[in-house]
Amino acid sequence: MSLYQVTDGVAIVTLNRPPLNTLGLPLRRHLADALYAAMTDTTVLAVVVTGAGRGFSGGGDITEFDLPCGNQEPAPRALFDRLEACTKPVVAAMHGMALGGGLELALACHARVAHAATQVGLPEVHLGLVPGAGGTQRLPRLVGVEKALNMILSGSSHSAASLGDSGLFDLITEGDVVNEAVALARKLGDEVASGRSPRRTGTLPCHMDNAQAFTAFARATLKTPLGGSPAPKACIDCVEAAALQPFAQGMDRETEIFRSLAGGEQFAALRHVFLAERTATHIVDSPTVPARTIKQAGVIGGGTMGSGISMALANAGISVLLVERDSRALERALKTIHEHYEGLKKRGKLTPEVASARVALITGAVDYDGLADADLVIEAVFEDLDIKRQVFERLDAVAKPGAILASNTSMLDIDHIAAFTRRPADVLGLHFFSPAHVMKLLEVVRGAHTAPDVLSSAMALARKIGKTAVVSGVCEGFIGNRMFEAYMMQAGLLLDEGALPHQVDSAMERWGMAMGPFRINDMAGNDLAAKIRAARIERDPTRVYSGTFDAVVAMGRHGQKVGRGWYDHIPGQRAPALSAEVQAAVVAHSQQLGLQRRTIGAEEIVDRLLLALANEGFKILEEGIAQRASDIDVVYTSGYGFPRWRGGPMFQAEQRGLADVLATMKRFSVGPAYQRADHFWRPASLLVRLATSGDSLRHLNKTETP
Structure with missing residues (x-):
């Protein structure tokens, strides 16, 4: 000692x-x-x-x-x-x-x-x-x-x-x-x-x-x-x-x-997150093997995400070849990157020498030829499986043996993407969060055939570029977005029953969330969310969303990028302004459904959204998508604005008491018929087992940690 x-x-x-x-x-x-x-x-x-x-x-x-x-x-x-x-x-x-x-x-x-x-x-x-x-x-x-x-x-x-x-x-x-x-x-x-x-x-x-x-x-x-x-x-x-x-x-x-x-609750929560972040680096059911060397990387797609990923890599000293579809798109992407580093230099965040060195690490191309020497290639194109098929088929032909091929998809099946190549063992998901050079979370998605050294390489890369990495299995939306869908579904149904968007957002923000659900949608783009919703409904027509989501999109209120979403976004005004048009649409939709609107308190809003997260988290755990309950908390505290001093959705459920979680969900399972509340609030079998046996997630975490 x-x-x-x-x-x-x-x-x-x-x-x-x-x-x-x-x-x-x-x-x-x-x-x-x-x-x-x-x-x-x-x-x-x-x-x-x-x-x-x-x-x-x-x-x-x-x-x-x-x-x-x-x-x-x-x-x-x-x-x-x-x-x-x-x-x-x-x-x-x-x-x-x-x-x-x-x-x-x-x-x-x-x-x-x-x-x-x-x-x-x-x-x-x-x-x-x-x-x-x-x-x-x-x-x-x-x-x-x-x-x-x-x-x-x-x-x-x-x-x-x-x-x-x-x-x-x-x-x-x-x-x-x-x-x-x-x-x-x-x-x-x-x-x-x-x-x-x-x-x-x-x-x-x-x-x-x-x-x-x-x-x-x-x-x-x-x-x-x-x-x-x-x-x-x-x-x-x-x-x-x-x-x-x-x-x-x-x-x-x-x-x-x-x-x-x-002796306080906040230290218990913060300590839990601190230890959970350390535990998340341990990979369950995977041998400890040396990581592959990553000195040169390629990024395909120079939009907001691809540019951010390129900067995240360059910030760690990794050279990057950014590939775009044409010279105009490439010029736009490289200009965005250059302006970012110029801004950091002007604000004194980087010395001129460091800024120049990082810019020099990122070069561009409009073909895949230069990717032949890359140790890692990250695809960051549109969320369209056919487009990704084209990308990975070309990568399979160009990339050298042993190169890691990664998709930045936020919801598509990594195993389907891996099947577009003759080397599925080299393929995995690296789901960055926007802006990728700023946000700490990185979901590392392990496919059915992902090799152990590819997985360990991804975790080593995450450490090198300063990310908090969590391993996820393959499912729609992985850990974070799959849970967030349930969260948003309940947020919308609250509008149908009597809440207004700002009331839901205010309740969650006062509870501690960095941003309420409707403000998040405005930031991400309501039109993008509509496409994702439509695809999900096509795969599963039993899903129930509030019609207010589509009503807002139909009014052309696509979010911050157009200055109009759930809120009005006025140039030069930081805080969003309430929209009488949206509030009228929300009330009108309740009338169309034949619902008598009621006053919904902040406590019910918080309970419904948090328990929607937690129940989906238990399902993810029992399916083996997440390695351990604490990993889910890391995802939400690192990438979704969940307050660290609350510990994460799974920690919160445990602190509340799993028996009370079940009892509260049972109360919520009675609602308007169209909502199929009994189906939505059906508890995960793992939640029922733990609540009945008196066992704990903390014990489950320990038994699952190497």
Whole structure:
């Protein structure tokens, strides 16, 4: 767990808990034992603490947070207090990363030496917490109240080089960080031997003129979604305590707030999503095999999606050949890409050199010849199976053996697409979300014949381009869009019964969704949704949609792109405006159906839409489309605007209680005859089994995780 050696009067303690040296109980005990050994060894004048492998320390072990070992001694706060109180100087030698508890450990040391590329930060706010082991009290004493608060509230990581003049580090080096730290430790050891005390962070002053006014301003400017995490405000409270109270009282305040948040529902949800994203990288029922090398890629189709995919690849240093049907379309696509990078350069987001390098990685062509050397080709053309057949038949003839052939389809059958080639093992789905260079989610669709190394290559690619990847089986709409159809079906039926579009959107947004269902439709295009709906009804005439969807399209209200959809989209006005025309059409449709409109409260709106998602999620699980329940939550929190602090639709169902989910669905199963509510709300057999047995999705997740 930790390595201990003494060289010329300096004890070097190496944290060794791969892969990130997280500070779980075993490592904390080893560190405590090493510090005791150093303090009681008369030959030791000073101590250096460093990390093995990839970095100094990735922080606390989040898996311990709800286990007894999470609070067992030495707990992080007590251990770091003990370290700071050491009579011999302790120097942190930092490389790789020092995040969360890892940075708090370094803050408690008497000096800090960092490699220039070391990433440091306190990301706890993203988990709905405050730093709980002295971060809010020690950091302001080193870098000042304002800078500390900005770092804590952002939760972002920063390179040591960018913090060179902050006061956080005693030395930043491009050389061997341990050697530099040992040299500094010897110097400090000699000073202590001559009668000086180590420089303890907790004893440093933390003063700011008008600190209360500053923190009051910070609270007033917080942009927290309605019902969102209380962690940002709590961070301000803790830093204010650092500025206004003695160190010990500030530490007590931090501990009190941390424990309060750690016992809350939002931390449970955020922790669930954090762990779910890590678990999603494990592929069930697939051998661990090396990934194929991907250095050159091709993208077919230069529209919004194809251009975005090209930029996502180029941003990761992968060269891209973008293929369009003609020179005019290609010129338009390359111009869009160039303008994007020019915009980033002008806003200072990229240096001119980086922007130019990324533009240079994307070249264009109007034929497939240049794809012969590609390691990966991603098709991003229209959602038409015949068009995709033509593309994959041509790719099959041109692409080299071993090239991965991927479709960006959002709903078509990957196995049908793979059958257009003589190499179905090399084919899979890579469903990006628009804009592809921004959105984090990537659904990796495993076909019946997809080879294990093709699947592992897709997951490795996702990591390289900064995506959150989830493996899906083959079905219409995969995980996300299949569930979203049920969500939209209920949204429309609510309009028939008495709700108006803005009431449905408002209820969901106040609950925490980034955007309500009708605003989403306006953004995506109501005409596109109409085509998808028509195709689904053709395959399954029993599906029931509200006629208001088609009524809006018939009025030419196709969405934001034409300035008119469920809302009026006025140029220069960010918020959509209510449409009297649409509201009249909604009411008229209810009259055509012979329905007596009723008042529908926000609670019913939220319940019907969330439970529609969850029930479809249970069906996806029992069919084996999703590997595990937590993967479904990752899809929705990463790609569909589901609030992370709610944990995802499956987590929400579990928190509510599956028996109550069943009871509520049963109430909803009685409705207007045309809706076939009893059919829509028929519960998935897995949901019934778990609710009846008292088993949990959490247990199901664990049994399905390698």
